[in-house]
Amino acid sequence: MWKEFKEFAFKKGNFIDLAVAVVIGTAFSSIVSSFVDNIIMPLVGMLIGGIDITDLKIHVGDAEVLYGTFLQEILDFFIIAFSIFFVIRFFNRFKRKEEPVEEAVEEKLEPTEQLLTEIRDLLQEQNNKA
DSSP: OHHHHHIIIIISSHHHHHHHHHHHHHHHHHHHHHHIIIIIHHHHHHHTTSOOGGGOOEEETTEEEOHHHHHHHHHHHHHHHHHHHHHHHHHHHHHHHHSOOOOOOOOOOOHHHHHHHHHHHHHHHHHHHO
8 A cells, every 4th residue: 555655646746746736826825815805805895885895794693794704705716716717728828839739640551451452442443444
């Protein structure tokens, strides 16, 4: 089992790739969250009359239901997902351009196969003339 785990984790770089993706994703998430909190939401607040969406709450007895914070997190998620979509789309465009175009390779027939193919073609010509 240990051998299989080592192959999984280190053979193709799965473990390393995953670690790098988590670190970059976390950094990217904090950048987008800052963008949403400090730029997008103040502008949205101005458009809807100065309301800070994170302060929205409902009092139920002694409890406070902070649905504004939940709405903020949903908005953050969609903006992060949208941003990641565009980053991946951007990188995929370059990836497609770098991939070599596979040319159609003609299969070389062995001499006997080539001879049989020529005989077949000659017979078809004779049948068409007759």
